[in-house]
Amino acid sequence: MKVRVTIDRRSEIADPEGHTVMRALHDLGFEDVQEVRMNRVIDLEIAGDDPGEVRRRVVEMCEKLLANPVLEDFEVEILG
Amino acid sequence: MKVRVTIDRRSEIADPEGHTVMRALHDLGFEDVQEVRMNRVIDLEIAGDDPGEVRRRVVEMCEKLLANPVLEDFEVEILG
């Protein structure tokens, strides 16, 4: 099954990358940009056909490795 | 307006980072993982209230800066 994990850095944590991109966008004349946050997406292909079970596994992966609880929140989406 | 840009590395382009993450997941006992691809999400806050116009602007940003056309495809989603 295809699973998409979206990992968002929590808004109270600085995002130097987003900040740099915003500056670059302003430099290019996109002055209408008010905020930029860079996050990551991890696309997984998992063996198994029980969506509930697959989700449980992926949440476990997130808690163990894929997301850092000090900085990030995650969301798991089963794409099928 | 809130806009979410999802940037995916094209499937024929190697993704060494995804490969390393897959190895790590296998090592942790998640042997059901068959593929991992690392992608990016950029969340933007744009001044303006015409969704069509905002989308046009963001597509332009993607073409000029946010996505690397040599390696990546992008998708723009207006969150409102």
Added chain:
Amino acid sequence: MRVAVAVFPGSNCEHDVVRALGTLGAEPELVWHRETDLEGFNGVVLPGGFAHGDALRTGAIAALSPIMEPVRRMAESGKPVLGICNGFQILCEAGMLPGALIANRDLAFICRFVEVEVVDTGTVLTAAAEPGQMLRIPLNSYEGNWVDPARTGRVVVRYADDPNGSQDRAAAVANEAGNVVGIMPHPERASDPLLGSDDGLVLLEGFVRSLRASVPA
């Protein structure tokens, strides 16, 4: 006085650390990350580099390596544990030090000498330094920007000028007990005047002194 120097796939400063600690009378030994037993060592160093290519987040995969179990036990029993650069990142990811390290403020890798001040001499790394002592040591990192949302970290060495956005200008951080320390600049690279500075020796000497005081596991 045996000290384990952990080697992860992608570590690259392990030989430099061995060389610098060796000249100070310690007996450093390289230990592969799959090792689960650190019996007989007085302490451990996690050296710099790019463990697992910094995939996902710097230090994240290494923090789950088998060797981190005995490292954790050593830390809990009060033995000296030092993380340098990537090692600092690994200790944060492992939850053995507070906070996390994110990309430098200016989004560029920084390799140059920086001035730092020792602000806390009560740790295994700073035991031989004077309070307020200024040191010139090379920084060498892309993710050297320490953030600590819970504000529980104990800053022991501070940058004189802020090179990377690090919270409280922290260059080194310790756990409450002071036996686990992570430092972003590389003391082993400032171990010979021919290479530009030997200011890092006072830190490594403090660490070696702590090893001496520590009974092997």
Added chain:
Amino acid sequence: MTTMETPVYAQLGMTEEEYRSVVSILGREPRPAELAMYSVMWSEHCSYKSSRAHLRRFPTEAPWVVVGPGENAGVVDIGDGWLAAIRIESHNHPSFVEPYQGAATGVGGILRDVFTMGARPVALWNQIRFGPLDQPRNRYLFNGVVGGIAGYGNAVGVPTLGGEIEFDDCYSGNPLVNVMCLGILRKEQLVLGTAGEPGNVAVLLGAATGRDGIGGASVLASASFDEEAATKRPSVQVGDPFEEKKLIEACLELYERDLVAGIQDLGAAGLSCATSEPAGRAGLGMDVDLDRVHLRETGMTAPEILMSESQERMLAFVRPDNVDEVLEVAERWEIDASVIGTVRADDRLVVSHDGELVADVPAASLADDAPLYHRPVERPGWLDDLWSRPFQPGEVPVIDTLLDLLRQPGVGSAAWAYEQYDHMLFLGTVVGPGHDGSLLRVAGTGKGLAVSTDGNGRLCLLDPRRGSARLVWEAALNVAVTGARPLATVDNLNLGNPEKPEVMWQLVEVVEGISGACEALGIPVVGGNVSLYNETDGADINPTPVVGVLGLADPMPALPPRLDRAEPGMEIWLIGPEPTDNFAGSHLERLHGPAGGRPTAADPEVGLAVIDEAVRLAHVAPVLHDVSDGGLAVTIAEICIASGVGATIELEGTAELFGEDPHRFVAVVTPGWDPPALGRRIGVMGGDSLRIGDESVSVAALAEAWRGAIPEAMRS
């Protein structure tokens, strides 16, 4: 439409004549996989078909040469049982298509060339050239290339000690990205790219093979560049420094345990090259089973597998009884390995896929029977015109001119780039970036290895022979000011389209210039690279050879000269010949307009004497700095900035202050020393300003101009 009419060989970049010679070698029409192999192996990039005949001119012999041109890297003996391996490569076109990955994979490739020889790579340098930074595209390319070099080099764990950066309009459509690597090894660890003996097993180590670079690097680097570039994009290769790091450690362990008979890296032409060349060198053949190659993608065809330029792969040749041990080492370092072939006693390269025979060719023919072109050579008619219009500056305002020069991104500080590179790893960098030559200590020997690389497209445009000779002299002097004697050279010939007789003339002249200087210095050329077709929409780049000189400091000075060791009261001496009034190719000329005039020639006799003096002084003088980009005024300003001390200079005249004639260097010494034969005292260190004649400027103002050069241009 065109695919209907264009024969396959032509789509693969082969001429009809080349195709016919394949038919005559095989005695039949080639199978698709065979044609694929010949097309990549016979590309300009892999076969040097336009340049090979001329490269024979290089002097390549000396008693200390262990391996000269022809292998993956040159190897020289540095004594005490140690060898040094060195090589330079270009990644120009891939870096234009994708600057970060292009530069990154360039670094990966040059590292493999060096550790293929059995050496541990210990240092990297890069020579990069772009169009002016006032164009956003050039800023994007420069930023991406530096990022890629840093990203790969830092993560793979090999320090990058510097290099050089040049900006010129001619590189706007065609940036140059050259990378050089130095490795060291114990004598007994030398390995060659040979298949060894019949029965040896070929083990493919490292990354999985994908469709990367198909129609990529070798094709990109072997044809002119135009809008079509976009269609070549899907083949972009992605570098994985982590995989390479593991590969380095695994290979070094294989060498240490004497488990390989030979090894070959997979670079351009991928498996085609890595199977045929080692077999050909051994006079043998090989059976290769493509079904055993570990793949990243499904459905790859035999030609695709054979042509793939996936990075971070090596092919080791192993005695059958060592195979298990090799696989164990690979597993421990967490890299993939597959046994893909066996060396044959005859000379056939026999390849199967899906259980079917897809190729059966004489292994050596892929390399040895490559076409050899003697392309027409003609001196460009416009050269006399250029020579007749020398730039004559007359008297210029000294301080304003100096500040203008320091603000040029090609003259000012390169720290913006090199502070992104780890240049301190391994605790060996005694003199790092920001000085002249780099100096590394060789642990446990009391010796130092020095390296300098130099290129100057403008100088070589005006006179490719004189210009390229001067590059060798400059690099040699840069090495000498660290206390080292020049030992060997590598070169990278970046030129335009060889189908133009003027470009071929430039090639011939450049080879002659480098050869002459090397002969005078008594040093061999031990390796190099040729990058042709550096043109965009018909415009060729300036001929831009880059030379790297390796030197040996034996013993290494106890306190080698550095720019930051000048102190108030020290005397400033200028060593070398009197200046001429020739500004051809200088930065002062660049500041004021087009190139013109004929550059001053190097003078071997003076050059040698100056180098001797530099080596001697390196043991006593706190500061030695050669006079190059921007001339003497810039040289002195750089010493003032690095040391944070002012100076008073008692010299006048544009030629003295801003001329860039060869063979000159500055020594800063404590008073009362033994004055050198070729030297004159020109001033004294002190205060916080630089005073030249009756003008002066604060060191702070100099530093601001110099440090800001690149950052300001990148912000524009």
